Amino acid sequence: xxxxxxxEATVARLPVYLRALNxxxxxxxxxxxxxxxxxxxxxxxxxxxxxxxxxxxxxxRGVGYDVEYLRYQISREIGxxxxxxxxxxxxxNLGHALxxxxxxxxxxxxxxxxLDADTSRHGELVAGLQIRPFTELAAIVREHGVAIGVIATxxxxxxxxCDSMVGAGIRSILNFAPSVLSVPEEVDVRMVDLSSExxxxxxxxxxxxxxxxxxxxxxx
Amino acid sequence: xxxxxxxEATVARLPVYLRALNxxxxxxxxxxxxxxxxxxxxxxxxxxxxxxxxxxxxxxRGVGYDVEYLRYQISREIGxxxxxxxxxxxxxNLGHALxxxxxxxxxxxxxxxxLDADTSRHGELVAGLQIRPFTELAAIVREHGVAIGVIATxxxxxxxxCDSMVGAGIRSILNFAPSVLSVPEEVDVRMVDLSSExxxxxxxxxxxxxxxxxxxxxxx
DNA sequence: AAGAGTTTGTGAACGCGAGAACAAACTGAG
DNA sequence: CTCAGTTTGTTCTCGCGTTCACAAACTCTT
Ligand SMILES: NC(=O)c1ccc[n+]([C@@H]2O[C@H](COP(=O)([O-])OP(=O)(O)OC[C@H]3O[C@@H](n4cnc5c(N)ncnc54)[C@H](O)[C@@H]3O)[C@@H](O)[C@H]2O)c1
Ligand SMILES: NC(=O)c1ccc[n+]([C@@H]2O[C@H](COP(=O)([O-])OP(=O)(O)OC[C@H]3O[C@@H](n4cnc5c(N)ncnc54)[C@H](O)[C@@H]3O)[C@@H](O)[C@H]2O)c1
Numbered sequence: 001x002x003x004x005x006x007x008e009a010t011v012a013r014l015p016v017y018l019r020a021l022n023x024x025x026x027x028x029x030x031x032x033x034x035x036x037x038x039x040x041x042x043x044x045x046x047x048x049x050x051x052x053x054x055x056x057x058x059x060x061r062g063v064g065y066d067v068e069y070l071r072y073q074i075s076r077e078i079g080x081x082x083x084x085x086x087x088x089x090x091x092x093n094l095g096h097a098l099x100x101x102x103x104x105x106x107x108x109x110x111x112x113x114x115l116d117a118d119t120s121r122h123g124e125l126v127a128g129l130q131i132r133p134f135t136e137l138a139a140i141v142r143e144h145g146v147a148i149g150v151i152a153t154x155x156x157x158x159x160x161x162c163d164s165m166v167g168a169g170i171r172s173i174l175n176f177a178p179s180v181l182s183v184p185e186e187v188d189v190r191m192v193d194l195s196s197e198x199x200x201x202x203x204x205x206x207x208x209x210x211x212x213x214x215x216x217x218x219x220x
Numbered sequence: 221x222x223x224x225x226x227x228e229a230t231v232a233r234l235p236v237y238l239r240a241l242n243x244x245x246x247x248x249x250x251x252x253x254x255x256x257x258x259x260x261x262x263x264x265x266x267x268x269x270x271x272x273x274x275x276x277x278x279x280x281r282g283v284g285y286d287v288e289y290l291r292y293q294i295s296r297e298i299g300x301x302x303x304x305x306x307x308x309x310x311x312x313n314l315g316h317a318l319x320x321x322x323x324x325x326x327x328x329x330x331x332x333x334x335l336d337a338d339t340s341r342h343g344e345l346v347a348g349l350q351i352r353p354f355t356e357l358a359a360i361v362r363e364h365g366v367a368i369g370v371i372a373t374x375x376x377x378x379x380x381x382c383d384s385m386v387g388a389g390i391r392s393i394l395n396f397a398p399s400v401l402s403v404p405e406e407v408d409v410r411m412v413d414l415s416s417e418x419x420x421x422x423x424x425x426x427x428x429x430x431x432x433x434x435x436x437x438x439x440x
Numbered sequence: 441a442a443g444a445g446t447t448t449g450t451g452a453a454c455g456c457g458a459g460a461a462c463a464a465a466c467t468g469a470g
Numbered sequence: 471c472t473c474a475g476t477t478t479g480t481t482c483t484c485g486c487g488t489t490c491a492c493a494a495a496c497t498c499t500t
Contacts (some may be wrong), residue, residue, distance in 0.1 A: 270480080279479080
């Protein structure tokens, strides 16, 4: 069905399109043009069309796209038609927020376990799940067929947790700890670095202030 | 001092280099080669050198980089030598975690206010700050000279919160709500979409399972 | 049925970023 | 001082992603 590999940049935008399509459906809009969908997703319409063309020809010329049909096709392409068990390791401030986040489960991601090394937290109920010892990782992965792991521990523990995850058979990791993880070739790591995001904003903000009114900060 | 514009891809990596340099300094390493720093940052050494060359010539051929000096130069370039007041709007699960996160304040980002529309939360103490009414936004921005705002409200409220921020004079926004924000030209928005990250992992995971052993799912 | 009006899918041009490869510049030994 | 060794800064090439522009394909009116 999808013989060609989809460009990475396109893959990263598919979830955005999916969100836009869901929003349209909630407004009872059954059909949309690439222009409308692109606006809703915040991208160029040409880019959107090219992205979608990588999945196949799901639109109709002169008409547009059937919202529900396109949503299904994108979901299938990403793999959201199946259910993905997820484990979260490190149930501190961030881990709590993630465990309570409904946006994950609503998209086919099912948190099957919350793990923490701190014994004093074991048994504590978070979002309907008990916090369990980190040592149970391998058993849980095996039992539920977990493929995706989330790391929300301090940076110092991240690599070690990562190694255990890989050892247990997890092949996709979402890392919130500000730490570069080294993993085997076949394992995917995506890093979410909130501090970096703020720093990038700060860089541009500084540029706006300095480069704006006067070029040099020192007057004659 | 920095006449040429720095490529966006480079800007996005500077915070990573900064982290790596901090880690080296903690290990009392005063000097490093591009190779060492690149390994610590998880990038190619040629890329690192090219990135740094955009800031200036801060290394010494045959020797390498002075860790502390380079760290200062990158900090200055990003704008971390000054202090950035930040407001967080929407103190729910995620807002709490962000407010409690020490990684922000340690890098020159100072949370000056936590705002929420829910009156029943006002006055509640989070990370040493009282939750205040959202209506005080403009006054707080004016008083503290806030340039950076963080949105951690539900998606339905995000655009409205964003508009208020822009109206109050905020020009850089970090958005955690899964919602495309429309802003004037001069305002920067960075989106952190955790759900998208998981979906991207799922896509690759699906590929690994299907495309791995056999090319077609159906044997002869 | 034909033609005007729409909208998709794609070919082609362009620009940016990644990586290899090398010259310039520094250190240190003899 | 000279020369070998090291490491940076930069040039060059290549590939990817973005955008424009247009032909192909569809609808609807007359
Ligand atoms: N809180 C935020 O908003 C925020 C924002 C950006 C990044 N982060 C990063 O996310 C990570 C977690 O942040 P946090 O604020 O939740 O920290 P936290 O200290 O509140 O929670 C960390 C949790 O990890 C557990 N832990 C420690 N070592 C472990 C190990 N080896 N195995 C399993 N569990 C272990 C601890 O017991 C604790 O419960 C940190 O790396 C932080 O830098 C957090
Ligand atoms: N919790 C997570 O881990 C997580 C992960 C990814 C994304 N998100 C996104 O982050 C946002 C917040 O998530 P959450 O789990 O903290 O939700 P939450 O419901 O716990 O918190 C939202 C807060 O925003 C406040 N609020 C609502 N409307 C407001 C308005 N107009 N002005 C000011 N404040 C307002 C609410 O009173 C509430 O306190 C959501 O958009 C969610 O999709 C959360």
